[in-house]
Amino acid sequence: MSETITYHYAKPSTLIREATADELFLAKYSEVQKKDAPCFFWGRLKDPYITARCLITLSNVVQSSFNLSPFEWKLLKDPIVTAGNEKIRFEGFSHCAGVYARVDVLPGGHDGEFPENGTTNVDFNQAMIAALSSIGKTENVVLSVGKKEVALARGNEKVVERKVPLPTKWIKGLTTVQLFLAEAEKNFSFNKIQTLQLFQSLPNGKPKADYYLVMRGNKPAFSPIKSNAAICIGGIHRLRLLEPLLPLADELRVFAHPQMQSTTWQLYFGAVRFSLSLSRDFWRGFSGEGAALESLIEDVPDTWIDAVDKYSYANQEFNPTLLAIEEGMDFKKVDNLTGRLSAMGLLGFDLDENHFFYRRLPFKLHRIISLNPRLKDAEKLLAENKVEITLKSDSKIEARVEGTGVKHLVILEGENERCTCTWYSRHQGERGLCKHILAVKKKLIS
Incomplete structure (x- = not known):
């Protein structure tokens, strides 16, 4: 007796012929089905004191702002919590989205179960902060992360935080900061004594000029004077957010983006890790950097995105x-x-593991365009036939792009991309491509 299993494929296999190469895509059957479980993690924290201190610092980051008014602060919420792959991650941004913080509770930092992986966004109100502040070093603390809430229990006391909407500004910030992190390189590693010495040189007040992380012999220091192998830090006063954790940390590692568009400061406490990423300047939020725009120019079939989303969900990385x-x-x-x-x-x-991890957020393809107005404007320029290629050679592209009462000149020459618009003049490509360069590049591949 034989058994027959029938697979239903969403689409047929296809052969795509291009000028440079042929590509064969074989249809696949996927057994990955996302489960709708109410609980993502339930278990005991092995070092509740350290975890609590890290979460309080994360809350301090979320409650901070370096360029917004008090009215605007109230529009944003608190930590994103992801449970999966034997890790619990708490993430958040400052109100201005120029500081990103994350607490990672690694496999050795908990004793619990992960019935299903998932992500939720909750508001850490005063009751939760008070509960975290009162946790001692020898207490038994149970954490639960669910689809609609995060709860902390010890003895007969239990504090529950309900799910709140995820701010759009945070999704835009998550886009940029992760791509910056993926390009970052570890520059320094300091022990506890070196870390404390370093922060003793942190300048008072809110310096407007850039500072640099430099080495003077074996001793690190912050200096307003640049030297070889120095790391540039804009808005250095934001590092004061780390000060409550410094006496507890075993190690500090410093990572910098190759073009110094961000710096990341990671503190290590055994199986708990705290990360703080700073944007290039205190007035620049990660949400406006446009780091992903280059990769969004070329269209990718929605079925590919769905397949890779399922792949990431299944592997959690x-x-x-x-x-x-x-x-x-x-x-x-x-x-x-x-x-x-x-x-x-x-x-x-994850900088230490050098790969992306997965957040299970609502899967909305239309979010790509809605969160990237420059890309939307570029597509509008193309739809209105306002892009004209005037020169095209192997080494150089020139184009005219119609603006409001003026035609902008776009030049693409190898890795150099220039435009005569105000955006490019102001930022020189540091905050992503302008809409005119995006439109020209998109026209070239269409």
Whole structure:
């Protein structure tokens, strides 16, 4: 007696012929079905005191603002909590979205179960902060993370925080900060004594000029004078958010973006880790940097995005290089997929493990355009036939893009991309491509 299993494929296999190469895509059957479980994690924290101090610092970050009015503060909420792959991650931004913080409770930091992976967004109100502040070093604390709430219990006391809407500004910030982190490199590692010495040199007040992390022999210091191998820090006063944790940390590692668009400061407490990422300047929020725009130019089939989302859900991590090798995909297309998943807030980045981790957020493809107005404006320019390619050679592209009462000149020459618009003049490409360069690049591949 034989058994027959019938698979239903969403689409047929296809052969795509292009000028440079042919690509064969074989249809697959996926057994990945996302479960709708009410609980993502339930268990005991092994070091509740350290975890509580880290969460209080995270809350301090979320309650901080370096360029917004008190009225605007009230429009934003508190931590994103993700449970999965034996880790619990708490994330948040300052109100201005220029500081990103994350608490990672690693496998050795808890003793519990993960019935299902998932993500929720809650508001840490005063009751939760008070409960965290009163946790001692020897207490038995149980944490639960669910679809609609996060709860902390010890003895007969239990504090519950309900789910709140995820701010749009945070999704935009998550897009940029993860891509910056993926490009960051570890520059320094300091022990407890070096870390405390370093922060003793933190300047008072709110310096407007850049400061630099420098080494003087074996001693690190902050200095207003740049030197070789120094790390540039804008808005250095934001590092004071770390001060309550410094006496408890075993190690500090400092990571910097190659173009110094961000710096990340990671403190280590055994199986608990605290990360603080600073934008280039205190007045610049990660939500407005546009780091993903380059990868969003080329269209990617929605079915690919859905497939990679399921792949990430099943594995709880996403390694673009490994995916490209295993699936025989072009690296540029994988970068485009990474950009799209990041643009929907589905990916975070772990610097120590050097790969993206998965957040289970509502899967909305239309979110890509709605959260990237420059990309939307570029598509509008193309739809209105306002982009004209005037020169196209192997080494140089020139185009005229019609603006309001003026035509902008766009020049693409190797890695150099220039435009005569005000955005490019002001930012020189540091905050992502302007809409005119985006429109020209999109026209070239259409």
